Amino acid sequence: MDKSQITRYLDRFDMVRPTEPDVQSLRALQLAHLKAVPFENLSIHLGEPIALEPDALFDKIVVRRRGGFCYELNGLFAELLTALGYRVTLLAARVFGGGGVPGPLFDHLALRVDLDEPWLVDVGFGDFSDGPLRLDERAEQKDGGGAFRIGLAPGDHGDLDVTHNGDPGYRLTARPYELADFVPMCWWQATSPRSHFTRSPVCSMRTSRGRTTLRDRKMIHTVDGERTERVLDEIELLPAYLDHFGITLDRVPSTGA
Template sequence: MTGARDFQNSPRVFVVGGDPDVLAFVMEEVGACGIQVEGVTIDRTSTIDEASFDLVAFGAGVGFELRRELEARFRRLNPNTRFLRTYAPYAASQIVAAVRVQNPPQPVELDTYLNRIGYAGPLEPTIDTLRTLQERHLASIPFEAIDVLLGRGVDITPDAVDAKLIGNRRGGYCYEQNGLFKRVLQRIGFEVEPLVAAVRWGAQPGSAPPPRAHMALRVTIEGVPWLVDVGFGSSVPPAPLRLDTRHPQPTRYGQYRIIPLGGGLLVQAEVAGSWVPLYDLSNEQLLDTQFELFNWYASTHDRSHFRHQLIVARTTPEARYSLLDGRFSVRFADGRTERHFLDVRGIEQVIQNHFVLHPEPSWAGAFEVAAGRSALDQVPLRGGGLRS
């Protein structure tokens, strides 16, 4: 048996993949970077020599049971072996980064986050833990894009997100919310991959979908893939949804289902007896850095709706709260609904009382504009009725 190696000085890498040509391509790129690399395809794992490796990379096609079997085998030879799940288009870069990064970013401060969401339960990477963490996150950290509305932009680097959502007890939108939740789940030991989706919620029927830009997460637990999202505003799925079934899945706030759509998946919610699309989800994971362009557009471009509307949402076990400009809506878990049109003072009060945020003096101008739109919505139209 070979003892633990100095990972930085003499890293040895082993790759397990599905397609022999793709495996050869990945190994050639990794080897060209001066890294010792060996590998086999899935059908030849029984031929792996009894050798010690510093890093073992698994392709996406390596199933849960085989991966666990191989992890145990490699750990017997070297207890310090690290394991990495890769996706073929990025595999070489993921492996090289894992070998070369000497000062990785500091992980999220888990205890501080758990205190932020008021959770003190088990931290095993199980579906029960995931459900509870998602519920507590949605109830504690509101969805909001007030910085975008004020023209400040949004920084989605981990340090900036942690300082804002945890330290300053603010909310955020999808890149901040799901980016933070991804890092928390990874710290606990969950297998998490960021996915991208095209938002169809509220779109006109028959209209072309926008480019995929919404961030969501795929969490795999004992081989079962789950959709997890804590950053989709007032319509966010309130619990993990299985990605491997098209059957309706009940939640506290109605049923959801996920059906195949082209090369991806369509996430739908049941509304008044009809299935309404939320978003069109890609099956392909993205790198964290690839969301930077989407965030730049959403937080700075004039066509982003976040630049022109006050949007705040929060989902608790008791009710969903949503604020669109000065229109405040409450949907209770028992099915009751309320709707209110707010003035500036009313907006300030619900921001503090229902969205657990502390209004800053610099937000006053945005609240005035939002209240003005709310007043316009109540102006009677010709022939009666109100603007909707």
């Protein structure tokens, strides 16, 4: 990522280039990203290809001012952090499903950022932490996104289980990977009828007082812990994507099968 791309990416979420790669800047970058770049799976429901390549991700997220899901958001954020001088490692995770059973490897992409200590950074899991979490801390960690705990997973593989407000989130592996390693699972998530991403379009973003989510036609606002819902009419959908998420679409995403 060159200097002009760094500037354009930082402009995407109203940040200036940090003077040094420290944890305070990392925390500010993560929260600003969460409040400006939505978690969304709209490409799947618009028939758009998803390419896990830095130039394609930059065009989608920065130039076209879209969002994406974990492979896209954390994939490009890793490029930015690396360009800013951070030491970044891509990690694979298994997302916990019903019954507390972890899903397949590469189900999720998260980031490890090494400063004086290792940090978990994630801008691609929807409703999650506002800032980086200490990977070596076993006590509860709290921020505006809730209460988190990172503990050793069963077995002798060095995996870590991440919980959010007491609920299992994902099982994080220790081995580093490249973005290309996530391509097969990204394709499965975008195409399989068994993937929850193919069931309905979703767009969600952190706000200063909570979260706004549009799932299919249901608009959900959470403000200071209070949740309200309303089903939108068809004619309201395109303006809603623009007004609440800054996304300009020329057609409404289709619903899942």
